[in-house]
Amino acid sequence: MRFLGYQLGDPSVPMPPPDPAMFAAMGEFVAEATRAGVLLATGGTAPPEQATKVRYADGEFTVLDGPFTEAKELVGGWALMEVRDKAEAIEWTKRFLAIAGGGESTLREVVGP
Amino acid sequence: MANAQARDVTAAIETVIRLEWARLVAGLARYCGGDITLAEELTQDAVVAALEQWSRDGVPANPGAWLMTVAKRRAVDQFRRNRELDRKYAEIGRALEATENDGTARFDQAISDDIGDDLLRLIFISCHPMLSVPARVALTLRLLGGLTTAEIARAYLVSEPTIAQRIVRAKKALASAHVPFETPGSPERPARLASVLEVIYLIYNEGYSATAGQDWTRPWLCHEALRLGRLLVQLMPEEPEAAGLTALMELQSSRLAARVGPTGEPVLLLDQDRSRWDQLLIGRGLAALDRALALRGERGPYVLQACIAACHARAYHGEQTDWARITELYEVLAQVMPSPIVELNRAVAVSMAFGPAAGLALVDQLAAEPALREYHLLPSVRGDLLLKLGRAREAQAEFERASTLAGNAKERELTAARARSAAEHRGEP
Numbered sequence: 285m286r287f288l289g290y291q292l293g294d295p296s297v298p299m300p301p302p303d304p305a306m307f308a309a310m311g312e313f314v315a316e317a318t319r320a321g322v323l324l325a326t327g328g329t330a331p332p333e334q335a336t337k338v339r340y341a342d343g344e345f346t347v348l349d350g351p352f353t354e355a356k357e358l359v360g361g362w363a364l365m366e367v368r369d370k371a372e373a374i375e376w377t378k379r380f381l382a383i384a385g386g387g388e389s390t391l392r393e394v395v396g397p
Numbered sequence: 398m399a400n401a402q403a404r405d406v407t408a409a410i411e412t413v414i415r416l417e418w419a420r421l422v423a424g425l426a427r428y429c430g431g432d433i434t435l436a437e438e439l440t441q442d443a444v445v446a447a448l449e450q451w452s453r454d455g456v457p458a459n460p461g462a463w464l465m466t467v468a469k470r471r472a473v474d475q476f477r478r479n480r481e482l483d484r485k486y487a488e489i490g491r492a493l494e495a496t497e498n499d500g501t502a503r504f505d506q507a508i509s510d511d512i513g514d515d516l517l518r519l520i521f522i523s524c525h526p527m528l529s530v531p532a533r534v535a536l537t538l539r540l541l542g543g544l545t546t547a548e549i550a551r552a553y554l555v556s557e558p559t560i561a562q563r564i565v566r567a568k569k570a571l572a573s574a575h576v577p578f579e580t581p582g583s584p585e586r587p588a589r590l591a592s593v594l595e596v597i598y599l600i601y602n603e604g605y606s607a608t609a610g611q612d613w614t615r616p617w618l619c620h621e622a623l624r625l626g627r628l629l630v631q632l633m634p635e636e637p638e639a640a641g642l643t644a645l646m647e648l649q650s651s652r653l654a655a656r657v658g659p660t661g662e663p664v665l666l667l668d669q670d671r672s673r674w675d676q677l678l679i680g681r682g683l684a685a686l687d688r689a690l691a692l693r694g695e696r697g698p699y700v701l702q703a704c705i706a707a708c709h710a711r712a713y714h715g716e717q718t719d720w721a722r723i724t725e726l727y728e729v730l731a732q733v734m735p736s737p738i739v740e741l742n743r744a745v746a747v748s749m750a751f752g753p754a755a756g757l758a759l760v761d762q763l764a765a766e767p768a769l770r771e772y773h774l775l776p777s778v779r780g781d782l783l784l785k786l787g788r789a790r791e792a793q794a795e796f797e798r799a800s801t802l803a804g805n806a807k808e809r810e811l812t813a814a815r816a817r818s819a820a821e822h823r824g825e826p
Contacts, residue, residue, distance in 0.1 A: 318631070319628055321623060321625075324681070368415075368620070396654075396673075
């Protein structure tokens with residue numbers, strides 16, 4: 285089973301100072317998840333004020349530039365995981381959030397292709 | 398509601414235990430002088446304690462370290478009880494007491510620093526060539542995959558006591574042979590590595606084309622093997638065959654969804670909807686293959702098979718397949734790993750590159766091969782080539798024979814359908 289875990293950025297959250305210990309711990313975590321064959325792909329996302337939404341409705345396109353305020357996290361990022369079941373995806377996400385120091389991730393099962 | 402919550406907690410605990418299992422057993426095995434039976438018992442004791450305490454107080458922040466600490470304390474307790482009785486416990490106990498005096502933090506650090514090496518030792522001991530192949534498979538899924546005996550039994554369609562007994566006997570055999578808990582060096586290394594790769598690939602293949610049962614594939618078993626392969630590549634980055642095997646499994650997995658039809662029936666390679674091939678896995682497979690090819694050494698059987706799988710993966714339409722290249726690769730593979738099954742595959746490639754008559758000539762040379770006497774794909778391939786040559790009557794007989802030999806229900810149905818279709822062809826001019 286595959287899950288996409290993601291958190292989008294929220295510009296209203298104050299930016300904490302960069303923490304080298306956290307970055308090192310996150311690097312180790314990513315290496316471990318990769319070694320376990322769980323982490324297939326991962327990446328960060330640019331700040332939400334650079335986000336763009338493209339809509340198509342009633343035969344018309346609308347292009348909306350951010351920021352969008354529904355997101356709660358400062359740092360946006362995503363990870364594509366391959367796991368045995370949803371419980372494993374939740375456990376890996378908990379470990380990620382514990383290192384990140386807080387926040388909220390959304391998990392969506394990826395189906396197909 | 399309360400029940401649902403309790404279920405969630407239990408699921409979370411079971412997941413943590415499954416994810417930590419291999420690291421705990423591997424880390425403890427080193428402290429137990431390579432005694433994997435004792436290491437597993439200590440892990441199991443810690444798990445029992447965890448189930449009790451975590452369902453009451455919640456899962457701790459670092460569950461792996463918690464389990465390791467509890468397991469270590471159990472070892473020390475056992476040592477104190479058995480001090481006079483058992484020299485082995487005494488040795489382990491002394492080692493553990495020494496680490497306890499150093500502080501638990503340092504013990505945990507030592508475990509995590511060397512965990513890669515310990516996991517590799519655990520893989521080598523689980524796949525030891527002195528064990529029977531089914532024992533190696535069961536032990537590897539149990540110790541490295543963290544699967545329960547019930548899960549392994551379901552995968553191999555045997556009873557749970559059978560698997561449990563297989564694992565116990567394997568551990569006893571390893572103990573009485575005093576197999577050291579170490580990564581083997583030369584001269585035994587090539588044979589030991591070959592056994593590791595074989596075990597992982599056998600697990601994969603049982604998932605990819607089940608030898609028995611109702612379902613043709615069991616993707617979750619492929620996934621277990623793929624996890625082990627991905628782990629092995631990280632633990633042995635300089636080993637081209639480990640990368641080759643993982644590349645092969647990534648590439649084959651890219652077709653898992655496309656090779657099964659809506660009612661679970663097999664869909665053959667050239668009939669597959671290639672838009673359903675998983676491009677992410679193809680990309681991972683090709684990258685792993687590139688790494689394998691960049692390493693020094695002769696191309697071994699897994700690298701060569703991955704090269705062949707890559708030829709298919711690169712062809713977006715079946716007719717773009719480079720069959721001449723595949724034929725060459727099978728020729729090299731047949732030299733590196735002589736086997737009638739490789740010859741049969743080579744015959745198929747030759748028929749695609751140079752026509753069915755050329756392929757049939759090779760297949761007919763295999764007719765007397767004892768190893769293929771019961772192998773359903775021999776008559777299946779022969780039937781396919783005969784049909785292409787317009788010899789429908791003979792093709793029908795071959796498909797009927799293939800149907801009686803096929804191990805799983807879905808393949809039996811496929812070949813039976815092909816026999817019926819060949820019979821219809823006979824009616825045509």
